[in-house]
Amino acid sequence: MRCLTSSVFTAEKGLVFRIQMEVEAAPSERTLLSLLFQLPTEYPHCVPKISVSSKQLSRKQCQHIKRSLLEKASALEPDPMVHELLLWLQQNFTELTLNDQSLVEVQEEGGEEETWIALFLIDHMRSKTKYIKAIEKWSTDLGLTGRLFLGKLILVLLQGARRSIKEYIHLQRTVKVDVDSSGKRCKEKMMRVLCETQVSDLKRISSFEIKEFLSLEELQREFEQVGLLKLYQEFVSTLP
Template sequence: SVESVQKSLYFRLSLLLLLSCRKTHGITFRIQISVKELLDTDVLLKLLFHLPVNYPSTLPDISVNSDQLTRAQCTDVKDKLLEQAKNHLSEPMVHSLILWIQQHLKYVIKESATVCNEKTTLSKGTSTEDGIWMLLLHLDHMRAKAKYVKTVEKWATDLRLTGRLMFMGKIILILLQGDRSNIKEYLILQKTSKVDVDSSGKKCKEKMISVLCETKVQSQQKRFQTFEVKEYSTLDELQKEFETAGLATLFSDFVPPLLK
């Protein structure tokens, strides 16, 4: 349950609050999070949040430090937290951000390493924007499934993106390939449009979305020619879809953990 997750979080966090309550400067506090069982070693994240006076209508300023992570990785963690914060604009978000990074730190670090490796292997004078890029997204649920699917298909078509919208049990994945600028545009649409409905049936934005991976398509990987919506009866069927496209590693790194 949500309550048990929250209690577990509080028991596993080492929480330090340094408050400075000033009407003209807002509130600043630091939280130390010990992330367990997600990496080979525990990672102590030192997060500094500054909540401006008009928070949560305005995003907080976030600073990330860790002795176990590189400066670049800390920057990536900060960027991902700010991306997630945009999904919670106008509502209290710090606790949600802490929960999110505890659950996704492993994937943020893996993605950071992937991008770093690509930058070092690209030939001299070649921009990282060149070539075909790939994006793997995880959706928590779809309440208005028919409308949601139709919208995703339209966005993919309009932005000339290929790939798959994949359903397997409770798992919902969107795998996209195309120009990186178009993939970025898709992400903006996905996060800012009222694409689903809430529990009361009111139109709402997608708040339960995770970017599992964003990377350049490699030569050994298959380029999808169309965008298709597919449902799979078993995990093996879903795995075969990835393997056929030369994406076995992508599957093993990101899909099995979603079942836990």
């Protein structure tokens, strides 16, 4: 790894690091990356926002590297982490780009991916604001649409490519997204996957939205509006 240039400038809500670096994929192969780390005022107790770009990589590869860096950052202890993330990227760069390219090739060979639906039950949210922001961000980054239902039950409904849903599940289970009773950051250990299936004649959900409900009747109507009443009846209405 060779850092070519770096700059620091202040933003309204923290510091921003811009780093140009060469990453060695093989002895004779070097890839130039542009990385942007935005450090919020709560950093390092809050992970930085990260952007990745490169003229030598596809947009999907850059997005995959970004997601992997964010996942790694969330798994670290709340200490200054930018340098550690750069070292980790160098050590894992070849695997990250090869794995992502394999996914792209499989998708191209198989044509357009079928749309899947997944429904998750979350037991509780202690750090509610942070948790909701993480769910929104993961869904957007992975190109997933759906709903986050908040009420007596906490449900996440997702629609999109199956591989993106699998990646979401991985993030949900491995990233320290909540806090425990002592206030220490922790992973989600009590999420239940209620349903993960391909649905025929599926009504497309156009966006990801947060919906609060006061009664199960309201929740049922929300499922009806997106054409998933059967899903509600089979997996939600039977919940205790």
